[in-house]
Amino acid sequence: MVGSEKKRSIAALIALAAFVGLGPQSIQAAELKAAHFMPSMHPMDKGVMTPLAGDIEKATNGSLTIRVFPSGELGKGPVQQYKRVVTGVADIVFGIPDYTPKQFRKTAMVHVPGLFADGTVATNKMWDHIDLFKDEYAATKLLGLWANNPSVLITRKKPVRTMGDFKGLKVRSPNPIMAELIKAWGGIPVSMPTTEAYNAMNTGVLDAVMIGPSGIRSYKLNETAKYITTNLPSALDTFYLLMNKSSWDALDDKQKKELDNLTGRKISLKGAEEFRKAGQAGLDLAVKSKVELIEIDAAAEAEFRKAMKPALDAFIAKTSDETGVDASDIVSQLSK
Structure with missing residues (x-):
């Protein structure tokens, strides 16, 4: 008897709470x-x-x-x-x-x-x-x-103005496409989460990081860098x-x-x-931190693009083979 009365009281309280507008939020809130x-x-x-x-x-x-x-x-x-x-x-x-x-x-x-x-x-x-x-x-x-916006190249010691400057650098790659291009440019791609880049740059595990410019501020990469090359033909x-x-x-x-x-x-x-x-705030912070911003000239850009084309074509073809989907058609549709 007491138990049934208690249940009826609880039910009445719930109904009252719902009536005054408190019940749905307090009972059903997710x-x-x-x-x-x-x-x-x-x-x-x-x-x-x-x-x-x-x-x-x-x-x-x-x-x-x-x-x-x-x-x-x-x-x-x-x-x-x-x-x-x-x-x-x-x-x-x-x-x-x-x-x-x-x-x-x-x-x-x-x-x-x-x-x-x-x-x-x-x-x-x-x-x-x-x-x-x-x-x-x-x-x-x-x-x-x-x-995000296309990646910039952040280097700890060496300025990169030509493809010759790029050769031999251990570079954190943001994605598989950029890993192939880094190899085509004579660098050594390193796959690494962004959260590990700061320590890797400080200790020399990396010579450079390719990352969207927003990462400069987010991961304090201005503290590890001397140079940033801003206009390589890079991926986003x-x-x-x-x-x-x-x-x-x-x-x-x-x-x-x-x-x-x-x-x-x-x-x-x-x-x-x-x-x-x-990204803009990151570049501004880099300048404030006395990091030199570099823009490669047209001749250097052409050299980078020429070297990367076979690697890029091969990557797209490989993706088609492995997925059974025409990857070149995806690229074509995205470019329209």
Whole structure:
């Protein structure tokens, strides 16, 4: 008797809370865990993920929130980001496709040097042709896919003005395409997460880093550099924001609608713009730190382009053979 009365009292309290407008949020509110590997001051946290958390909470009247976990708090190692979202360690992750290159062979075609002037153009092209890539993200819910500006070359001791200067340098490569070009230019490509670049430059494990200019400030590379070559015919990088499928399926229709409204092309262009601003800030910081900025002349650029063409053609052909997809056609569609 007492037990049944207690149950009726609890039910009445829940009903009252719902009536006054407190129940739906307190009982049904969902919190998503968003993981990334950068410090909390990184532009992708400050400019993309943290604003998304605020926007979705406002749009759903608090029924859906996002808690951002920076600096690998949900697991160390940026290479594991894709696995974390697929397995549900995190509900949402920011990551880099080229840390798991076999999964994203078609997305890698976006990195072909010379296709895009900047990250905003590349991001719009990816969303114009999203059907070319979406099967690579089918194990997740794709929330965002964007690009930064083409990489710069940051060197610790040696200025690079010609291809001859490049020869023999141990260079951190941002993606497989650039690794092939580094070899074609006479360098030694080193695959390494960006989070390890600072120490590798300081200790001489690396002679140089190829990275989007936003990485200068984010990873304090101005402290390790004497020179930055800004206009090599280099590749840009791509970035994703992915959601665990079960976490997506667990949302109600309104939550899904509001999250869709805030993501996709919209958040992707925001990500590209944040990288653009951060890239300029990085170059400004380098100048302030007495790092010399170098622009190669037209003759040197032509030499770099001539040397890289066979390697680039071979990379595209290899991708076609390994994926069964016409990679050259992807490049052609992206260039239109």
